[in-house]
Amino acid sequence: MNIPSALQQANSDHRTLARSLRSYSQQQHQRVLEIVDIQKAYPNKQVLEHINLDLRAGELISFLGPSGCGKTTLLRIIAGLEQPDYGKIIKKGQDITRLKPAKRQCGVVFQNYALFPNLSIAENIAFGLHPKQYSKQAKVDRIAELLDLIELPDIAARYPYQLSGGQQQRVALARALAIQPDILLLDEPLSALDAVVRVKLRQNIRLIQRQLNIATILVTHDQEEALSVSDRIAVMYAGKIEQLDTPHNIYYAPQTRFVAAFIGNMNFLAGRVTGNQQLQLIHSATEVQRTHRLEKDEWFEIGFRPENACLILDPPQQQQGLMI
Numbered sequence: 001m002n003i004p005s006a007l008q009q010a011n012s013d014h015r016t017l018a019r020s021l022r023s024y025s026q027q028q029h030q031r032v033l034e035i036v037d038i039q040k041a042y043p044n045k046q047v048l049e050h051i052n053l054d055l056r057a058g059e060l061i062s063f064l065g066p067s068g069c070g071k072t073t074l075l076r077i078i079a080g081l082e083q084p085d086y087g088k089i090i091k092k093g094q095d096i097t098r099l100k101p102a103k104r105q106c107g108v109v110f111q112n113y114a115l116f117p118n119l120s121i122a123e124n125i126a127f128g129l130h131p132k133q134y135s136k137q138a139k140v141d142r143i144a145e146l147l148d149l150i151e152l153p154d155i156a157a158r159y160p161y162q163l164s165g166g167q168q169q170r171v172a173l174a175r176a177l178a179i180q181p182d183i184l185l186l187d188e189p190l191s192a193l194d195a196v197v198r199v200k201l202r203q204n205i206r207l208i209q210r211q212l213n214i215a216t217i218l219v220t221h222d223q224e225e226a227l228s229v230s231d232r233i234a235v236m237y238a239g240k241i242e243q244l245d246t247p248h249n250i251y252y253a254p255q256t257r258f259v260a261a262f263i264g265n266m267n268f269l270a271g272r273v274t275g276n277q278q279l280q281l282i283h284s285a286t287e288v289q290r291t292h293r294l295e296k297d298e299w300f301e302i303g304f305r306p307e308n309a310c311l312i313l314d315p316p317q318q319q320q321g322l323m324i
């Protein structure tokens, strides 16, 4: 994997880090969404277990995890398209767990473009605009505004089949934003697109999200995508959030073995403590708990990134083991 440039220099480039920390602390207080102990099972299968998470004003959180880990189910529960077995969804302080999807003020974009093929682009975008709230002229203005936002000002009269996949997803984004939602929910919106379009569009989405300062959840199984565009990432595995953290911490300070192994490349070496801060490494793969204190004779694994390894030829002090 290519480490996203935003992360590459993060250890040494204080400006990058300071910038990300600054935007993070500004957003700390206002919670737009709180997910409280959500649980969900299908027959014979627990899909979500004790999910807790808060989404702050203007923040973009990615749900990142392997296929089948529960990302879409969690997003659908937030959108109201699925009911949880237990737990609450709170939006701006209001319990919306039992509220109908249309009343939740969530804009949703799915993986497959899901535009109405028989409606023009303008009609697609205006689909959710209520006639009571938008006069005919207000509707026209709003459509023009959104087409400008997605940088496709001239396509109002076209139909979905006349657009590329990337353009269709931008229209789907415009349609989701039309109602001025409190939260934008994106379920793998880029995964059906080819690689170049995907990278460009994820930057567009991030720019628009920043410009509108809209709280957003992006579901993805693409770690580079999540690391590049997110304020925080919820790494999910088998129905649980393994770690909810900044991209920097997810990459440089993984809190579980799964996160360490899932994000980027990680080498694991099993070893045993042989003395004060001294490890003897062996070639078997033994899984052990994370440990802060090294007790003599304890077995564990160390994980390190390839970019942090350096080969030293025949250092005399390392013939017996590895110093850390």
Ligand SMILES: Nc1ncnc2c1ncn2[C@@H]1O[C@H](COP(=O)(O)OP(=O)(O)O)[C@@H](O)[C@H]1O
Pocket: 042, 043, 045, 047, 065, 066, 067, 068, 069, 070, 071, 072, 073, 074
């Ligand atoms: N309607 C359903 N009925 C039964 N099982 C389902 C249903 N929807 C999802 N699942 C199962 O729940 C698990 C999580 O699915 P999903 O949330 O779609 O995962 P992801 O989006 O992370 O790939 C999967 O094992 C999936 O097969």
Ligand SMILES: [Mg+2]
Pocket: 071, 072, 073
């Ligand atoms: Mg999914």
